[in-house]
Amino acid sequence: MHRTMRRLLIAVAHGDDETLGAGGTIAKLADDGVRISLCVLTDDDGSRSENGLGATPRSSAIEAAAKILGIERVRIHSYGDNRLDTVGQLELNRVFEREVREFEPDTVFTTSVSDLSLDHQIVSRAARVAGRPGRGSVREVRCFEVRSATDCGEASGMPAFRPNCWQPLDASHLERKLEALRAYGSEVESWPSSRSERGVRALAEYRGSQVCREYAEAFELLRSVL
Numbered sequence: 001m002h003r004t005m006r007r008l009l010i011a012v013a014h015g016d017d018e019t020l021g022a023g024g025t026i027a028k029l030a031d032d033g034v035r036i037s038l039c040v041l042t043d044d045d046g047s048r049s050e051n052g053l054g055a056t057p058r059s060s061a062i063e064a065a066a067k068i069l070g071i072e073r074v075r076i077h078s079y080g081d082n083r084l085d086t087v088g089q090l091e092l093n094r095v096f097e098r099e100v101r102e103f104e105p106d107t108v109f110t111t112s113v114s115d116l117s118l119d120h121q122i123v124s125r126a127a128r129v130a131g132r133p134g135r136g137s138v139r140e141v142r143c144f145e146v147r148s149a150t151d152c153g154e155a156s157g158m159p160a161f162r163p164n165c166w167q168p169l170d171a172s173h174l175e176r177k178l179e180a181l182r183a184y185g186s187e188v189e190s191w192p193s194s195r196s197e198r199g200v201r202a203l204a205e206y207r208g209s210q211v212c213r214e215y216a217e218a219f220e221l222l223r224s225v226l
Contacts, residue, residue, distance in 0.1 A: 003139065003226050005029065008036045009105035010071070011096050011127035013084060013119035015040050015062035016184045020195070021144030022109055023069055023177030024169040024204065025217050030070025031173075037073035037103045038066055039096065041123060042081045058184070065180040075099065084122045092122060096130035104137045112143040112220060114161040116152040128222070139225040145218065147194035147203060163218035166211045174204050174215050 008029060010018045018026065018038055030036055043059050059076050066074045077095065079087055100108075110127035111120035124143060131138035145151070145161050154160045169177075178197050181188055191198040208216040 005034050005107050007105040008034050008107045008109060009099055009103055010038045011108060011110040011123055013041050013123045015058045016187050017111055017146050019065050019177060019180045021146045022217055023180050024173040025167040026069045027173045027176040028169060036071045038071045039075045039099045041077045041079045043076050043078050044081050061184050064183040068176060068180040068183060082119055084119045092126040093129045096126050100130045100136040100138060106137055107140040108138055109142050109144060111146055112150055112161050114153045114158050115146060115149040116156050116158060117149040120149055141222040142219040143222060147199060151194060163220055165219040165221040166207060166216045168213040169204060169215040169217060
């Protein structure tokens with residue numbers, strides 16, 4: 001049996017996590033008529049500068065990328081970049097629980113606890129709490145990989161990212177992902193960085209090759225109720 005997805009909530013710590021991790025899938029689902037909401041906990045790049053001084057707001061880039069991908073609803077909070085560990089887990093759980101109540105998603109996408117980024121781990125736990133059985137409309141929860149975070153986790157002693165779900169992509173959806181990534185400006189790095197356009201394309205080709213498709217994105221499917 002196949003469960004039809006109708007409403008998707010994407011829960012992330014930083015603007016660009018959603019694009020790097022699932023941008024192609026988001027574009028495809030939007031084209032298929034899925035209603036999509038994005039909830040981002042931070043709105044700055046404070047970790048890029050000493051003591052967070054001179055941090056640059058990223059709300060305009062988040063909104064621009066969301067429009068390219070077809071995300072219709074965006075909620076941006078103002079917690080500090082790489083400072084989510086200074087916020088109580090209960091408070092962050094409640095942010096996503098409120099999103100689940102208001103948007104009523106049947107599916108949640110989020111980052112992986114395998115990531116080197118502590119922000120990503122914290123968000124993943126909060127999203128799982130919000131999407132737990134019996135507390136709302138969520139029937140499926142998936143985690144995606146974010147280059148330079150997920151791929152560095154295992155080498156640093158984190159559990160490995162173990163995909164068990166692949167979304168094949170058309171070339172047009174991959175190009176939308178790359179276009180959305182460009183909206184983040186300096187977050188796009190030069191090759192051979194895994195966060196470069198070439199690196200993103202290489203990962204899509206690799207994940208596609210795992211399922212005999214040209215391009216794909218991979219997920220850890222945590223729960224799916226048919």
